[in-house]
Amino acid sequence: MEDAELETRLLERAQAGDREAFWELAAPSVDPIYRLARRLMKTEEDAEDVVQEAFLKALDKIGEFQGKSRFNTWLHRIAVNQGLMKMRKRRSDVFSLDAPAKGEGGDGKAMDPVDFSDSALDELQSREAADVLETALEDLPIDLRTIVVMRDINRLSNDEVAQALELPLGAVKWRLHRARSILRDRLGEYFAERIRT
Amino acid sequence: MNCHELSRELIEGYVDLPPELKRQIDEHTRTCSRCRIEIQNTVATVRITERLGATGARREMIIRLHQRIIRVKRG
Numbered sequence: 001m002e003d004a005e006l007e008t009r010l011l012e013r014a015q016a017g018d019r020e021a022f023w024e025l026a027a028p029s030v031d032p033i034y035r036l037a038r039r040l041m042k043t044e045e046d047a048e049d050v051v052q053e054a055f056l057k058a059l060d061k062i063g064e065f066q067g068k069s070r071f072n073t074w075l076h077r078i079a080v081n082q083g084l085m086k087m088r089k090r091r092s093d094v095f096s097l098d099a100p101a102k103g104e105g106g107d108g109k110a111m112d113p114v115d116f117s118d119s120a121l122d123e124l125q126s127r128e129a130a131d132v133l134e135t136a137l138e139d140l141p142i143d144l145r146t147i148v149v150m151r152d153i154n155r156l157s158n159d160e161v162a163q164a165l166e167l168p169l170g171a172v173k174w175r176l177h178r179a180r181s182i183l184r185d186r187l188g189e190y191f192a193e194r195i196r197t
Numbered sequence: 198m199n200c201h202e203l204s205r206e207l208i209e210g211y212v213d214l215p216p217e218l219k220r221q222i223d224e225h226t227r228t229c230s231r232c233r234i235e236i237q238n239t240v241a242t243v244r245i246t247e248r249l250g251a252t253g254a255r256r257e258m259i260i261r262l263h264q265r266i267i268r269v270k271r272g
Contacts, residue, residue: 177209
């Protein structure tokens with residue numbers, strides 16, 4: 001059975017009240033939603049709360065899901081909203097995902113890049129590079145971070161990210177490119193420093 | 198294609214581009230080391246970012262979530 005066909009059948013059963021069908025439909029999204037929540041929230045505990053709340057919200061609203069996007073995409077949307085709500089309650093990291101990102105629409109290439117591509121993908125150094133990237137990801141503005149996690153870590157398409165965040169496709173692409181550029185420059189700084197020492 | 202035409206969108210979006218457009222860019226980067234390095238670095242950055250996806254939720258949390266899904270009363 002094709003994935004889409006299986007998803008439709010499970011969705012029909014879930015909407016009829018079959019909880020195991022809901023779980024079968026939702027379970028493959030637990031890890032991606034956790035990865036997203038962990039990078040939205042400051043603590044592991046809050047991230048796990050967001051995951052739990054997102055799935056329970058999805059269960060509650062399953063009757064309203066019309067299948068216009070993939071179920072996984074819909075869950076990403078719910079998880080982002082749950083994360084935002086939790087942040088707002090704590091009055092920290094309050095932000096809007098549809099506000100224009102700083103410098104949106106700008107251009108300009110970095111000066112004199114150092115080629116770190118081979119070093120970064122080398123097995124030993126790639127672990128260090130991953131640590132550098134994880135920190136750089138944490139430092140990204142939350143709107144850019146959310147898009148990188150959805151696109152490059154959870155492998156949603158640009159269209160799916162746009163659906164999940166209710167953003168125009170152009171805004172998703174611009175923010176993704178901006179985020180990749182910041183992450184690349186952080187890795188560049190790290191490897192340039194290594195070369196110097 | 199030249200450096201001016203090779204916009205940020207094409208550099209940071211290179212990994213997502215269709216093969217024909219990549220081929221045109223590759224033709225340019227064969228003779229332009231600056232653009233080649235930018236693209237290679239960006240591709241490496243995306244590949245390492247993808248590897249951050251290896252982590253997942255704790256097993257205990259998944260079990261607890263499953264139990265709540267099965268037992269929770271609908272509102």
